[in-house]
Amino acid sequence: MMNPDEISWLSKVFRKIDIFSSLSMADVGDLIDHMQKRHYASGVKIVKQGDPGDAFFIIYKGSVSVKKGLMVFKRKVGTLGPAQFFGEMSLLSDEPRIATVTANEETDCFLLLKGHFEHLLKKNPSFAGMMKELSEKRK
Ligand code: CMP
Numbered sequence: 001m002m003n004p005d006e007i008s009w010l011s012k013v014f015r016k017i018d019i020f021s022s023l024s025m026a027d028v029g030d031l032i033d034h035m036q037k038r039h040y041a042s043g044v045k046i047v048k049q050g051d052p053g054d055a056f057f058i059i060y061k062g063s064v065s066v067k068k069g070l071m072v073f074k075r076k077v078g079t080l081g082p083a084q085f086f087g088e089m090s091l092l093s094d095e096p097r098i099a100t101v102t103a104n105e106e107t108d109c110f111l112l113l114k115g116h117f118e119h120l121l122k123k124n125p126s127f128a129g130m131m132k133e134l135s136e137k138r139k
Contacts, residue, residue: 049099
């Protein structure tokens, strides 16, 4: 269960961040009902390149590094922090995770399981379109 501070923080993110602004109040309510808070210790790999996508994440506190490639060819492609999200690409494409995302510090995320994310995409073509566009840019 989320506490009132977490609910109000998430509602604000859904109102203020462009990509979520096409969602209706009912969609936001649904999202808040279905998102689960998870804590990750510093250094934990939250998603691993090559794994099947099972969830979408919004960072609440802390930060993560995004790394692509294997072993010596691994390179950092980005850092994400509060109110930014990850894990959408594999859910949009039905392909394995394109990168490994590691907690840089103690990090809290809100996670939405694949089935709920897919339902949201199906219900909201404009939201799905914006997610796809952003995802293209991250490739
Ligand atoms: P997914 O492929 O499901 O899992 C790894 C995630 O890393 C991916 O979704 C994106 O959310 C994220 N990602 C991949 N490339 C970048 C990038 N260049 N910048 C920021 N995030 C990225």
